[in-house]
Amino acid sequence: MKQLFFTVLITLLIGQINAQYPYTQKFTFPAQLPTQVIYDMLSDNKGYIWVATDKGLFRFNGRAFVKIPFDNTSMQSVSYLQKDPEGNIWCMNFYKELFTIKNDTLRNYYFNDKRIVNESVIVNYVATKKHIWLASLENLYQIDKATGKTIKRIYSPEYLGITSIVKNGEEVVAYGAKGWIFKYPAEKVEWIKTPFKYNDIRMMSSGKYIYGAQIGKMRLPAFTVQKGRVKLTKPFNIPEDILVFHFASTSENEQWICTQTGAYLWNVETGNARLIFPNQSITDIVKDYQGNYWISTLDNGLFVCPSLNNKLYSINPGSGFDNLAKVTTINKDTVVVGSTKGLLTTFNIQNENKLHYKLPIATEIQFITYDSVDKVIFTNRGIINLQSPNPILVEDYGKSVIRDFRKNLIVASYNRTYVLNNPLGSHINETPDTTGIPLYSHYMKNNIFRPGLRIPVFRNARSTNILLSKTKKYFWIAYYDDLYRYCFSDSTFVVRKNNNQKLIARTLYETNDHYLLAGTSNEGLYVIQNDKVIKRFHVGNGLKSNNVKSIKERNGKIWVNTDESLQIIDLKSGIITNLLDEYGLGGLTVNDFSLHPEKLLLATTSGLVINDYRGKPVNEIINFPSIKALSNGLELSINSSLSADKNNISFFFDAIQYKSPTNLNYRYKLVGLDTAWKVLSYNIGTLNFYRLSPGNYDLKIQAYDINGIYESELKSFSFKVLRPFWQQWWFILLITGISLGIGYIFLKFWSKRLMLRQGLKERLFKSQLVAIRSQMNPHFIYNVLNTVQGLLYDNRKTEVGNLLGNFSDLMRKTLQSSDKQLQSLREEIENLTLYLELEKARFDKDFEYKIEINLQDDVADLIIPSMLLQPFAENAVKHGLMHKAGKKELTIKFIQSLDGLDVYIEDNGIGRKQSMQINQRNKNKPQSFATKAIAERIELFNRLYKLKIRHDVFDRFDELNNSTGTAIHLFIPKYDKERINL
Incomplete structure (x- = not known):
C-alpha cells in the first residue's frame, strides 16, 4: 500500500504518555478521495x-x-x-x-x-x-x-x-x-x-x-x-x-460509538467503551472482507486501519516525531527501543510502562545488544541495565560490539576494530585479558587510546557490523571494503564472492544451520556456507529492495528487512513472502524489527508498531465480483454467440484488493487463441480481442498478489464466434440438399429431355424417311418411267437420257441427304431443280418453273432442314397444277432477311378449294402423305430448336374473285446460330 497510503493518522496528545492505538493510515485530498x-x-x-x-x-x-x-x-x-x-x-x-x-x-x-x-x-x-x-x-x-x-x-x-x-x-x-x-x-x-x-x-x-x-x-x-x-x-x-x-457495527461482536473526538x-x-481511533470527528466505521477497518470523518477524509492487532505505541511523545531506529526483545514483557535522536527506552508491552534512560543528546542509536549473562544492554551510547534510568557506563561503542569468552569487548567502530577489557569489571581502563587467545597476541598494538594501554587492533578501517559465531570460536567483521572472518585460534580469512570480488556487507546474521547471512546496501542478501557464497537473493528473484537493513530467523525462515519492506525467505524453496503487505502494514517505513515469542515488533518512523503475529492473514481470497463482456456495444452473457461479421469482444473486470492493492496482478488466457498465460498489471481492467476467427473460446482470468499471499477464484467466460452463414452446417446441409434436389430435378429433366430429344430425333429421322419415301414413292417412279416410255415411243432419245440422268441424280442426292437433317441451301435447290425437271419432262411443254434467288450470303453458306422444300413443290404440282388446263407455272423465291430465309412457292393451279373437291370425288386414290410429313417434320424441328419454322398457305384470286392458284410462305430461321448434333 506504499503508493496508496503515504501518511500516518495517529496524533497523540502531550501527556498521553501510555496511550496506544491501532496503526492507521489516511487518504489525502485530492490524491485519492476528492473530498x-x-x-x-x-x-x-x-x-x-x-x-x-x-x-x-x-x-x-x-x-x-x-x-x-x-x-x-x-x-x-x-x-x-x-x-x-x-x-x-x-x-x-x-x-x-x-x-x-x-x-x-x-x-x-x-x-x-x-x-x-x-x-x-x-x-x-x-x-x-x-x-x-x-x-x-x-x-x-x-x-x-x-x-x-x-x-x-x-x-x-x-x-x-x-x-x-x-x-x-x-x-x-x-x-x-x-x-x-x-x-x-x-x-x-x-x-x-x-x-x-x-x-x-x-x-x-x-x-x-x-x-x-x-x-x-x-x-x-x-x-x-x-x-x-x-x-x-x-x-x-x-x-x-x-x-x-x-x-456503527462491524460484526456481531464489534459495536462502535462515533463521536466528535474519536471512535x-x-x-x-x-x-464499557474504549477509545480506539482518537482525535477525529468520526461519522462511520465499516469493515471490508479482508479485515480492514475504514473510518470516515466529517472534515478530514478517510482512514484505514489494517488490523486492530497492529498497535502503534508512542514511545517518546514529547520529542516530536517519534522516529525509532532500533528495537530488541529482552523477554516476553520487555523490549528496548532507540530513536534516531539518541533516546533509549525500556518498554513493558504488558502494562505499557516505560523507562527512559538519561543520556546526553547524541546521534541515533546504532545497535542494541542484550547480554543475558550479566543482564545488561550494550549500545553505541554505552551500557545500561533494566532497572535504573541512569546508565552504567556512557561510552561511544561505534557501530557494533560482541563479547568474547573472557568477557572482553570487541568493538566495530567508525575508524577501527579493536578489543577492550571487560567494561563491567573493576578495572575498565586496563589492558584486556588476552590469556589463551592467540589471535589477540597476533594483533596486539601499543598506545592506541592512552599511554601504556596495549589492546589488539584488527584493522584501522571503518567497520559496519560484527558478529560472534554460535560456536564462539570465531567472529566476522564487515568492513567498508571487505568481509573478514577471525578465528580466536589465530587465523584470518577474507570471505569473498565466487569470482573473488569483494563482498561489502552492511549487516550480519548466523542461522541455526550455521549459514552466514550477509546483507548489503546495494546487492541484496548473500548466503554463505564454509566461507563460500552459495546463494544470493536480490530484486531480480523476489526481494523488494537490494538495501538490507537487518536480518532475523524464526522457525527455519529468514526475516529480512529492506528499505522497502519486511520479507520472509524460505532458504530451501527460495519463496519470498511480503510480511508488511500481509498484515496491512505496507505503508510503514520500518527501520528495524524484533521477533518477540508471540509478536512482531517494528521500529518505525511513527513509533513502535506491535503486531500479534498469527501466521495467517485474515482472508487470503481476493474478491473478483464479475466479468462483463461487450460486443458492438451490447453486453453478453456466458456462452453467447457472436456472428462472423461482429467478432470483436471487450472484457471489463475488477478485482478488489485492500491489503496490498498495488501488488495486484491478473493472469489470463483466452483458450482457443492463447496457449500460455499472460499477465496484466493492477491498473488495467480491460481486455480487447479483435477479428476473432470462428470457433469456441473461453477466457480464463485470475487475480493474484505478486507476493503469493492472496489470489481469487479462477473466473471463466465462454463464448463462441460463429462461422459465416455459408460455412454453417445448416447452410451447408441446406445447400447440399438444394444442390442434390436441383441436381436430381436437373437429372430428371435432363433425362426426360434427353429421352424426349432422343424421341424427337427418332421421329425426325422417321420423318426424314417419310420425306425420302415421299420422293421415292412408286407412283413418282412409275410416272417417271412412264414418261421415259413415252419419250422412247416418240424416239426422243436425247430427252430420255436427260430424264434418266436427272432421275438418277435425284435418287443419289436423296440417298446422300438421308443421313443429314440439315444441309446447305445450294444442295436443297439442286435437289429441288432435279425434281422439277422430272416433273417438267412429265408435263412436256405445258409446265414451266422458275427459281428466284435474292440473297446476301452465298447459297452454300445458308443452312436449312434437308428435304424440306420438295414436299411443298410436290403438293403444288400434284394438287394445284396437275388438273389445270393450259400452261402450268410454278415460281419459287428465296429472299434472305436478318433473321433467316423467306421462301415463297407460288403456282397458277386450280387452288385449294377445287383441289379438295377433286380429291373427295376420287376417294379411292392412294392418299399422299407429303402434307402430313411436312407438318410433322416442321413440328419436330420447332421442338428441337429455339428458332421456329413458320409457314402459311394463301389462296390467290383475280379481280373477279376467281382462283388463280396457291401461294405458300415459308420462314426458315438461321440454323447456323444454333447447331444440334443430330
Whole structure:
C-alpha cells in the first residue's frame, strides 16, 4: 500500500504518555478521495466500499474511487447508505430524494404521492425485500417496492417526532418521541408505548441485534431489540463532554460509538467503551472482507486501519516525531527501543510502562545488544541495565560490539576494530585479558587510546557490523571494503564472492544451520556456507529492495528487512513472502524489527508498531465480483454467440484488493487463441480481442498478489464466434440438399429431355424417311418411267437420257441427304431443280418453273432442314397444277432477311378449294402423305430448336374473285446460330 497510503493518522496528545492505538493510515485530498467530507459508508456483498460524501457517491476497490452518476438529482450530497436483501445499493440526499443503483447509475426513486412530497423532513428510510419504509417526523410510510412506490400503510405515533428507523433482515424497528416504538413484523403492527424516553436516539443493526442509544451528550441506558423483544442495557461510559454522532457495527461482536473526538469500541452489555481511533470527528466505521477497518470523518477524509492487532505505541511523545531506529526483545514483557535522536527506552508491552534512560543528546542509536549473562544492554551510547534510568557506563561503542569468552569487548567502530577489557569489571581502563587467545597476541598494538594501554587492533578501517559465531570460536567483521572472518585460534580469512570480488556487507546474521547471512546496501542478501557464497537473493528473484537493513530467523525462515519492506525467505524453496503487505502494514517505513515469542515488533518512523503475529492473514481470497463482456456495444452473457461479421469482444473486470492493492496482478488466457498465460498489471481492467476467427473460446482470468499471499477464484467466460452463414452446417446441409434436389430435378429433366430429344430425333429421322419415301414413292417412279416410255415411243432419245440422268441424280442426292437433317441451301435447290425437271419432262411443254434467288450470303453458306422444300413443290404440282388446263407455272423465291430465309412457292393451279373437291370425288386414290410429313417434320424441328419454322398457305384470286392458284410462305430461321448434333 506504499503508493496508496503515504501518511500516518495517529496524533497523540502531550501527556498521553501510555496511550496506544491501532496503526492507521489516511487518504489525502485530492490524491485519492476528492473530498474530505464523508457522511456515510457501506461494504457490500461483492467487497466494494461505498462512500457517501458531499460530492456524491463513490465506489472503491482498493485502488481507485469511481463516482456513480445520477440520472436526475437536486443535489450531489448523499447519505443514508444501505443495501437491500437483493444486494441493491440505496442512498438519499438531503432534499428527500431516494436513489437506487441500476446499471452503474443512481436512479431517482420518485415519490409521486403528495403526502410524502409535502413532508417537511425525512428522517431516514430502510429498504427491505418487499418494502421501502420511509420515516418523517410525523409519519412512517410503508411503500410496496413491487407495485411502483404505492403507499401500502401509514403508521403515525401518538406524539410527533420519529427520530430513528433501522432494519435487521426483514425486521424493522422505528423509535418515536416520548418512548414510542414500532416493530414489524409483529402480531399487531402498531406503535407501542415504552417506559424509557429519549429525546434523540440512533439505532443500528449488528446482524444479530438492533441496538439503540441516546446521541449528543446524554448518557441514558442503551437498549437492544431482537425478534420484537426490547431489553435495556447499561449506559456507555464516555465522558459527558464528548458529543456522540452515530453508532456503527462491524460484526456481531464489534459495536462502535462515533463521536466528535474519536471512535470507541463499545461493549453493549457492560457499557464499557474504549477509545480506539482518537482525535477525529468520526461519522462511520465499516469493515471490508479482508479485515480492514475504514473510518470516515466529517472534515478530514478517510482512514484505514489494517488490523486492530497492529498497535502503534508512542514511545517518546514529547520529542516530536517519534522516529525509532532500533528495537530488541529482552523477554516476553520487555523490549528496548532507540530513536534516531539518541533516546533509549525500556518498554513493558504488558502494562505499557516505560523507562527512559538519561543520556546526553547524541546521534541515533546504532545497535542494541542484550547480554543475558550479566543482564545488561550494550549500545553505541554505552551500557545500561533494566532497572535504573541512569546508565552504567556512557561510552561511544561505534557501530557494533560482541563479547568474547573472557568477557572482553570487541568493538566495530567508525575508524577501527579493536578489543577492550571487560567494561563491567573493576578495572575498565586496563589492558584486556588476552590469556589463551592467540589471535589477540597476533594483533596486539601499543598506545592506541592512552599511554601504556596495549589492546589488539584488527584493522584501522571503518567497520559496519560484527558478529560472534554460535560456536564462539570465531567472529566476522564487515568492513567498508571487505568481509573478514577471525578465528580466536589465530587465523584470518577474507570471505569473498565466487569470482573473488569483494563482498561489502552492511549487516550480519548466523542461522541455526550455521549459514552466514550477509546483507548489503546495494546487492541484496548473500548466503554463505564454509566461507563460500552459495546463494544470493536480490530484486531480480523476489526481494523488494537490494538495501538490507537487518536480518532475523524464526522457525527455519529468514526475516529480512529492506528499505522497502519486511520479507520472509524460505532458504530451501527460495519463496519470498511480503510480511508488511500481509498484515496491512505496507505503508510503514520500518527501520528495524524484533521477533518477540508471540509478536512482531517494528521500529518505525511513527513509533513502535506491535503486531500479534498469527501466521495467517485474515482472508487470503481476493474478491473478483464479475466479468462483463461487450460486443458492438451490447453486453453478453456466458456462452453467447457472436456472428462472423461482429467478432470483436471487450472484457471489463475488477478485482478488489485492500491489503496490498498495488501488488495486484491478473493472469489470463483466452483458450482457443492463447496457449500460455499472460499477465496484466493492477491498473488495467480491460481486455480487447479483435477479428476473432470462428470457433469456441473461453477466457480464463485470475487475480493474484505478486507476493503469493492472496489470489481469487479462477473466473471463466465462454463464448463462441460463429462461422459465416455459408460455412454453417445448416447452410451447408441446406445447400447440399438444394444442390442434390436441383441436381436430381436437373437429372430428371435432363433425362426426360434427353429421352424426349432422343424421341424427337427418332421421329425426325422417321420423318426424314417419310420425306425420302415421299420422293421415292412408286407412283413418282412409275410416272417417271412412264414418261421415259413415252419419250422412247416418240424416239426422243436425247430427252430420255436427260430424264434418266436427272432421275438418277435425284435418287443419289436423296440417298446422300438421308443421313443429314440439315444441309446447305445450294444442295436443297439442286435437289429441288432435279425434281422439277422430272416433273417438267412429265408435263412436256405445258409446265414451266422458275427459281428466284435474292440473297446476301452465298447459297452454300445458308443452312436449312434437308428435304424440306420438295414436299411443298410436290403438293403444288400434284394438287394445284396437275388438273389445270393450259400452261402450268410454278415460281419459287428465296429472299434472305436478318433473321433467316423467306421462301415463297407460288403456282397458277386450280387452288385449294377445287383441289379438295377433286380429291373427295376420287376417294379411292392412294392418299399422299407429303402434307402430313411436312407438318410433322416442321413440328419436330420447332421442338428441337429455339428458332421456329413458320409457314402459311394463301389462296390467290383475280379481280373477279376467281382462283388463280396457291401461294405458300415459308420462314426458315438461321440454323447456323444454333447447331444440334443430330
